Amino acid sequence: MNFPILSSxxxxxxxxxxFLLFSKDSILKNYxxxxxxxxxxxxxxxxxxxxxWFLFDSSTSDFQFIxxxxxxxxxxxxxxxxxxxxxxFIILTTFIxxxxxxxxxxxIKKKLKDFLxxxxxxxxxxxxxFCSLDLVIFYLFFEGGLIPMFLIIGIWGGERRVYSAFKFxxxxxxxxxxxxxxxxxxxxxxxxxxxxxLYELRIDTKYQNLLWLAFFSSFAVKTPxxxxxxxxxxxHVEAPTAGSVLLAAILLKMAGYGFIRFxxxxxxxxxxxxxxxxxxxxxxxxxxxxxxxxxxEDMKKLIAYSSVAHMGxxxxxxxxxxxxxxxxxxxxxxxxxxxxxxxxxxxxxxxxRMHSRLIxxxxxxxxxxxxxxxxxxxxTLAALGLPGTSGFVGEFLILMGTFQDNFFVVTVASLGVIxxxxxxxxxxxxxxFGKLINQKLLKxxxxxxxxxxxxxxxxxxxxxxxxxxxxxxxxxxxxxKDLIEMxxxxxxxxxxxxxxxx
Amino acid sequence: xxxxxxxxxxxxxxxxxxxLLILGIFKKKNFxxxxxxxxxxxxxxxxxxxxxxxxxxxxxxxKSYIIDYLSSFMKILTILSGIFVLIISSKYLKLCKIFxxxxxxxxxxxxxxxxxxxxxxxxxxxxIGLELQSLALYVLASFNRDQLKSTEAGLKxxxxxxxxxxxxxxxxxLIYGFSGSTNFIIIxxxxxxSQYGLTFGIVFILVGLAFKISAVPFHxxxxxxxxxxxxxxxMFFAIVPKIAALTVFIRFLYVPFINTIDxxxxxxxxxxxxxxxxxxxxxxxxTNLKRLIAYSSISHMGxTLAGLSxxxxxxxxxxxxxxxxxLLMNLGLFSCLLMLKRNNQYYESVEDxxxxxKNHPILSLSLLAILFSLAGIxxxxxxxxxxxVFKAAVEQSMYFLAIVGLLSTVIAAFYYLRIIKIxxxxxxxxKYDTDNNIGLKISLTFSTxxxxxxxxxxxxxxEIISKINII
Numbered sequence: 001m002n003f004p005i006l007s008s009x010x011x012x013x014x015x016x017x018x019f020l021l022f023s024k025d026s027i028l029k030n031y032x033x034x035x036x037x038x039x040x041x042x043x044x045x046x047x048x049x050x051x052x053w054f055l056f057d058s059s060t061s062d063f064q065f066i067x068x069x070x071x072x073x074x075x076x077x078x079x080x081x082x083x084x085x086x087x088x089f090i091i092l093t094t095f096i097x098x099x100x101x102x103x104x105x106x107x108i109k110k111k112l113k114d115f116l117x118x119x120x121x122x123x124x125x126x127x128x129x130f131c132s133l134d135l136v137i138f139y140l141f142f143e144g145g146l147i148p149m150f151l152i153i154g155i156w157g158g159e160r161r162v163y164s165a166f167k168f169x170x171x172x173x174x175x176x177x178x179x180x181x182x183x184x185x186x187x188x189x190x191x192x193x194x195x196x197x198l199y200e201l202r203i204d205t206k207y208q209n210l211l212w213l214a215f216f217s218s219f220a221v222k223t224p225x226x227x228x229x230x231x232x233x234x235x236h237v238e239a240p241t242a243g244s245v246l247l248a249a250i251l252l253k254m255a256g257y258g259f260i261r262f263x264x265x266x267x268x269x270x271x272x273x274x275x276x277x278x279x280x281x282x283x284x285x286x287x288x289x290x291x292x293x294x295x296x297e298d299m300k301k302l303i304a305y306s307s308v309a310h311m312g313x314x315x316x317x318x319x320x321x322x323x324x325x326x327x328x329x330x331x332x333x334x335x336x337x338x339x340x341x342x343x344x345x346x347x348x349x350x351x352x353r354m355h356s357r358l359i360x361x362x363x364x365x366x367x368x369x370x371x372x373x374x375x376x377x378x379x380t381l382a383a384l385g386l387p388g389t390s391g392f393v394g395e396f397l398i399l400m401g402t403f404q405d406n407f408f409v410v411t412v413a414s415l416g417v418i419x420x421x422x423x424x425x426x427x428x429x430x431x432x433f434g435k436l437i438n439q440k441l442l443k444x445x446x447x448x449x450x451x452x453x454x455x456x457x458x459x460x461x462x463x464x465x466x467x468x469x470x471x472x473x474x475x476x477x478x479x480x481k482d483l484i485e486m487x488x489x490x491x492x493x494x495x496x497x498x499x500x501x502x
Numbered sequence: 503x504x505x506x507x508x509x510x511x512x513x514x515x516x517x518x519x520x521x522l523l524i525l526g527i528f529k530k531k532n533f534x535x536x537x538x539x540x541x542x543x544x545x546x547x548x549x550x551x552x553x554x555x556x557x558x559x560x561x562x563x564x565k566s567y568i569i570d571y572l573s574s575f576m577k578i579l580t581i582l583s584g585i586f587v588l589i590i591s592s593k594y595l596k597l598c599k600i601f602x603x604x605x606x607x608x609x610x611x612x613x614x615x616x617x618x619x620x621x622x623x624x625x626x627x628x629x630i631g632l633e634l635q636s637l638a639l640y641v642l643a644s645f646n647r648d649q650l651k652s653t654e655a656g657l658k659x660x661x662x663x664x665x666x667x668x669x670x671x672x673x674x675x676l677i678y679g680f681s682g683s684t685n686f687i688i689i690x691x692x693x694x695x696s697q698y699g700l701t702f703g704i705v706f707i708l709v710g711l712a713f714k715i716s717a718v719p720f721h722x723x724x725x726x727x728x729x730x731x732x733x734x735x736x737m738f739f740a741i742v743p744k745i746a747a748l749t750v751f752i753r754f755l756y757v758p759f760i761n762t763i764d765x766x767x768x769x770x771x772x773x774x775x776x777x778x779x780x781x782x783x784x785x786x787x788x789t790n791l792k793r794l795i796a797y798s799s800i801s802h803m804g805x806t807l808a809g810l811s812x813x814x815x816x817x818x819x820x821x822x823x824x825x826x827x828x829l830l831m832n833l834g835l836f837s838c839l840l841m842l843k844r845n846n847q848y849y850e851s852v853e854d855x856x857x858x859x860k861n862h863p864i865l866s867l868s869l870l871a872i873l874f875s876l877a878g879i880x881x882x883x884x885x886x887x888x889x890x891v892f893k894a895a896v897e898q899s900m901y902f903l904a905i906v907g908l909l910s911t912v913i914a915a916f917y918y919l920r921i922i923k924i925x926x927x928x929x930x931x932x933k934y935d936t937d938n939n940i941g942l943k944i945s946l947t948f949s950t951x952x953x954x955x956x957x958x959x960x961x962x963x964x965e966i967i968s969k970i971n972i973i
Contacts, residue, residue: 073961136889140957141881150919154927162923166916173879173915177908180889184896184904190720 006080009048010128016041017120020113038116042098049094056087058475061482066227076193079133084479089130089257089444092337095207096125099454100242115156118148122246129254135183135193143176157238164238164445171231173333175221182214198266205269205494212270222255225315226285229308236304243350248307248340257319268491278319279409281392286416287314293423299347299357302427310415311338316413317398321487325401326480331472332394339391342379342458349451353379353444364436369446373432375455381463384421390465505562511550512617518543520809526603532896534602537592551577565687566624572970573621576749583741584613586833589941590840591734597846598732600646612638614847617748625674625684627748636663640782643731655730662723670710676703689758701765714747715803718776728796736792737836740799741829748825751810753820756972763813766876770811775906775925777804782914791839791850792936801914803830812898818966820890827887834872834949837942841865843935857930866925867951875953877918878911883956
């Protein structure tokens with residue numbers, strides 16, 4: 001038995017959280033101490049994740065580091081493992097969390113310790129989502145994340161935090177309970193909830209459509225896809241900066257991951273049937289939310305809507321079921337994780353100084369905060385997908401994959417790229433250029449050290465992956481290829497099954 | 503009578519009731535001693551249950567009294583909850599100035615009634631047990647006799663309960679008339695589904711039982727009685743009689759009437775769906791915590807019945823599993839409620855929880871876990887309870903029931919979230935007293951830890967319950 005490295009990835013942050021919970025306040029008198037504890041735990045987790053990447057064998061699509069323990073007797077096993085697709089998300093999670101913790105400087109005034117506990121528990125649960133190989137375990141982690149996020153928005157959020165927290169919780173819960181029924185039905189139909197076994201067993205064709213819809217209801221809310229996206233702007237606007245970052249960078253990716261792993265993997269024939277639906281919703285999301293983003297006065301809201309548009313690209317790429325499309329979606333998810341995290345942190349930087357998120361408060365910042373404007377420019381360009389940033393690689397691959405499938409869709413989707421450029425550049429112009437009218441802006445300082453560290457450490461991978469995406473593609477290539485092969489094989493078998501049954 | 507040793511627990515508890523009553527008269531100054539003795543006698547009863555091998559299946563008294571794994575398990579559950587109620591009550595009773603010898607004696611006799619109910623295999627024995635527990639409960643509800651609300655609760659419970667007992671008895675007589683016996687086994691042999699009288703009999707008995715577990719539409723008494731009774735009695739109401747009534751439900755439906763499942767299944771499904779939806783919706787507007795718990799327990803009974811309606815062993819097991827977890831969560835919830843005390847005055851409005859997390863972080867953390875568990879959010883214990891119930895339902899292709907049930911958990915999540923919002927997001931109020939007695943603290947810690955850590959080894963309890971096979 002090898003060392004259970006994945007379980008330790010899940011458990012380490014939770015142990016850190018327990019340590020914080022039971023440590024006496026007097027020890028943590030220095031406000032910073034608890035922060036260092038949390039930072040240390042999450043950073044150690046990041047190191048382990050990188051080490052995991054080294055150990056990871058990218059030449060095979062088999063699941064690796066599998067841990068299999070009896071849990072609910074004769075029914076559900078605690079089974080976790082990773083392949084090329086999941087490992088990137090795990091690294092993303094462990095990378096973003098320490099940055100979140102560093103960013104908690106002055107934004108969180110009360111109950112810092114509790115906040116850190118919530119973030120650490122969140123991290124553990126999210127890693128669990130990405131490596132669970134059993135539907136029930138997946139659901140457990142997927143839903144468990146609601147509790148800390150609800151508290152993060154509700155306790156440390158802005159003015160309308162109660163409304164937003166409730167909306168977030170109930171919306172996602174409503175989507176997820178249907179998935180729970182689907183999971184139980186799968187157990188009843190196939191006799192197991194083990195994902196690897198289910199890949200081989202194939203799910204009976206007559207149930208696939210309903211099961212697909214049940215899973216879709218959960219993932220569509222979480223992604224979020226139009227028209228289920230309305231919780232996202234509210235949640236983002238009211239959440240504290242660190243909460244927004246976690247939400248945008250990682251929570252949303254759980255749904256994209258779920259689409260690849262479960263919707264495509266388990267229900268090929270239903271995925272084929274519903275592809276037009278997903279295309280349609282994705283296109284509407286791309287065009288409509290981009291237009292909505294253009295009109296936003298609130299920076300956080302603008303970025304939130306742009307997230308919805310970007311997630312539209314991702315769902316589009318996934319359901320093309322082409323090598324480029326899926327690879328592009330995964331890279332876009334990683335890239336969006338970095339970029340949206342960076343943009344929310346950037347908004348947090350000036351919000352902390354001016355206590356306003358409205359765009360018209362600002363203007364002419366370039367002369368006051370030069371360092372900040374450079375970094376913001378990088379993130380803006382990455383968000384609109386300029387070549388040389390990771391955003392470009394993802395979007396380009398997605399469009400290429402879609403092109404192979406449907407010419408009309410790709411034409412409409414490309415419009416979204418232009419719109420993204422429009423709203424992002426316009427945002428940049430309104431904040432950084434123009435006359436400096438608001439006199440209060442003159443007094444605000446440029447970035448401090450910790451902010452520089454956070455933002456640069458986010459921008460470096462964005463640029464690096466923009467020029468050299470090979471690293472990412474190498475990791476996911478084989479897994480994606482085999483996933484598509486399996487998809488096509490199962491699809492053909494299902495079609496045969498239907499023909500035989502008349 | 504060679505098998506008298508099987509009913510030693512019942513004999514022991516009856517003897518200790520009489521003994522305690524007499525002792526109470528002589529020891530007027532020292533109630534504490536008598537009180538503690540009553541707890542010890544309950545512990546003794548549990549031990550006596552283990553006196554015979556727990557998996558024996560034996561019937562006594564012309565097969566009208568049955569001892570099997572189900573009855574032993576449910577009796578242990580009943581007595582354990584009785585013990586916990588007694589442990590956490592003493593301080594509350596002293597402060598409300600109702601610390602009297604009758605309280606433990608009444609609780610013990612009510613438990614005796616429930617034990618008879620649980621073991622009954624005959625309509626008459628069942629009725630005797632039911633009346634014994636009800637009579638004790640009428641008095642307990644109005645135990646705080648100087649308070650208008652408490653007496654009102656007692657009277658209300660008495661009138662409505664008597665009505666339901668009447669209906670139930672009428673059902674018994676119909677069944678006796680059409681099958682010629684009151685014994686479950688003989689009924690099951692004589693059964694012939696074309697006899698409409700039997701169907702009416704089943705319906706009447708189900709109405710009586712549904713009243714006891716407060717399933718919609720026979721729930722009207724619950725909010726008022728829960729609110730009016732002293733809090734510790736409310737806790738007793740919320741947990742213990744339901745365990746006994748559920749056992750009778752199981753035995754009554756699955757021993758004599760399993761072959762006529764098509765006649766009663768729809769009734770149970772209706773009771774279940776109505777309770778789940780009504781309980782969830784009605785709880786949203788409540789401002790009194792005890793009333794809120796009443797509605798929440800109505801909806802939880804709906805989930806329990808959902809498992810029962812499936813007509814399989816898995817369904818029964820899931821119901822029993824659900825009620826065990828429900829017991830645990832309510833134990834924690836009431837312990838929290840009893841900690842809301844300031845200057846010797848107990849608070850029970852939802853608003854009194856406002857900002858609790860500032861002054862009492864540990865208490866609020868426990869409440870957080872308990873409430874999320876009641877809402878059925880993973881990975882807490884409540885999730886597993888719901889999971890098993892819906893798994894049993896889906897296995898019988900009862901998708902409608904499963905979907906309605908899970909959607910009603912979303913509605914229910916709203917009011918649990920509302921309490922959490924009040925605890926964590928709202929401005930703080932004055933501090934509450936922290937001089938809680940040790941029993942209260944132990945029961946809260948015990949239940950919270952079990953709820954939080956249940957996911958580590960979830961199959962332990964399932965294994966115990968899966969030995970229950972009725973069909």
